[in-house]
Amino acid sequence: MKIDIWSDVVCPWCYLGKRRFESALRQFAHRDDVSVTWHSFQLDPTAASASPGSDHDHIQAIADKLGLSREKSARMHDDLTATAAAEGLDYHFEKMKAANTFDAHRLLHLALARGRQDVLKERLMKATFTDGLPVGDHGTLADLAVEAGLDRAEVEAALAGDRYADDVRADIAQARAYGISGVPFFVIDAKYGVSGAQPAPALLDVLNQAWSDAHPLTMTAGNAGSCEGDTCSV
Template identity: 45%
Template sequence: MKIEIWSDVMCPFCYIGKRRFEEALVQFENRDQVEIEWKSFQLNPDMKTDPSVNITQYLADVKGWTLEYAREMNSHVTQMAAEVGLTYNFDTAVVANSFNAHRFSHLAKQHGLGDTAEEALFNAYFTRGLNIDDNDTLVQLGTEIGLDAEEIKQTLSSDTFAADVKHDIIEAQELGIRGVPFFVVNNKYGISGAQAVPVFTQTIETAFNEWQQENPKPSLTIIEGESCTPDGDCG
């Protein structure tokens, strides 16, 4: 069964939602039959990368908040993150456009490292205070998770996977997704936001039961004959 997750690297609730979803998946006994695919979404596609400004100051300026109020809001989200074992450092988070990070994620997905890349990007942005729009940073993150440095450089120096990112965003619009995180389970159920673990658990179980009915395991009538088994028993 497939679960697609639309998210943006700079979305604090996407990282929190990832942890809650993972907790639900751990509790799901058939998790080995679940395929997870991460999809791209940009909350602010026009954002200009500016390493000289942290996200707290940026929010205050863009939303017309006082710096104190922006810190209070981020403190509240930081507490939510801590409840699921995450450390958020908003005062060091770099204002950065996420488009290249999404292209990086698509490269990782091609190598079966999509989920690993998302984790690395979230951690880089919210915890480590790294610029996720910087090529050297993305090369560093990529090599840390097992990608080839030269392939990352070639990808980032071209428009490779740009169309894939845009396709994900258009698909989200067609599905009516207006915010992230957004989880699409078995192409039938949509979960919006960093919901509580039981919401994920119940939806996954319901969707999986329906998926099993729609995709029953083959039942064979076996005609026995001479054969060999993996333990060396032939006869």
């Protein structure tokens, strides 16, 4: 079973969706037959990246973007923090830094080629929501990629050029072709689409349904004596 997931590393619901998906996958009987690929999506392609040590008031920025009071924005983020905590995540929006995520997505394609994509995805999300690190800064990205098991020289060379830029754009184009306007978005066997950070039981139901549809039962012999309801053949 192939599962493709579109998300952004600065999307709080994407991190929640990752945890809920992982919970569903742990309960899925055929989890060893599942391959997962993370695909690029940018919530704000025009975002500017903060540098280490820079100030950024994320709660006020969201208030301004949505036309809310700071108090309402703070309550929204408090509610989301509590929801994240229920999934074992530790959100600190007060530390969150602004970031353009294009280069982070380029490194995720490098990590995919090196078999470390999920590890880097997790580290980038933790860096954003728990550690308050600027995941648009090249130095920070290089450090995080090395933590995830990538080679520093290769990472720095990729960041210095435009390696994997076309792959990021292709992911974004595919999302557009699928009609994806929000993330996280899960595509299972290129057939089933699941939008949003659905609860783990709902995701597990979709996994089971997709597996059943891909592996229908084939009858190899007729009835040799059976019971149906309260009637038995003799």
